[in-house]
Amino acid sequence: MPEGRPIVSDCGSETYEIARLIDYFLQPLAKTSPAYIKDTYNFIQHVNGTRIPSHAFLVTGDVTALYTNMDINP
Numbered sequence: 272m273p274e275g276r277p278i279v280s281d282c283g284s285e286t287y288e289i290a291r292l293i294d295y296f297l298q299p300l301a302k303t304s305p306a307y308i309k310d311t312y313n314f315i316q317h318v319n320g321t322r323i324p325s326h327a328f329l330v331t332g333d334v335t336a337l338y339t340n341m342d343i344n345p
Contacts, residue, residue: 281287301307308314323329 281290302309308317
């Protein structure tokens with residue numbers, strides 16, 4: 272079994288409709304943030320022409336243990 276947690280659809284659950292409503296109102300607000308990046312192409316547009324100092328390190332990260340306190344083993 273690969274490391275991680277299962278992804279389960281929330282469609283039809285008790286909280287689904289309220290989550291959709293909240294998302295409807297938050298999406299436009301999120302897009303106004305200077306930190307908002309739509310996709311890879313938008314990121315490239317943001318950084319195109321940016322000079323990176325020679326002493327700088329470029330790094331990426333990926334979340335692999337977001338919910339470490341949840342026991343997913345039955």
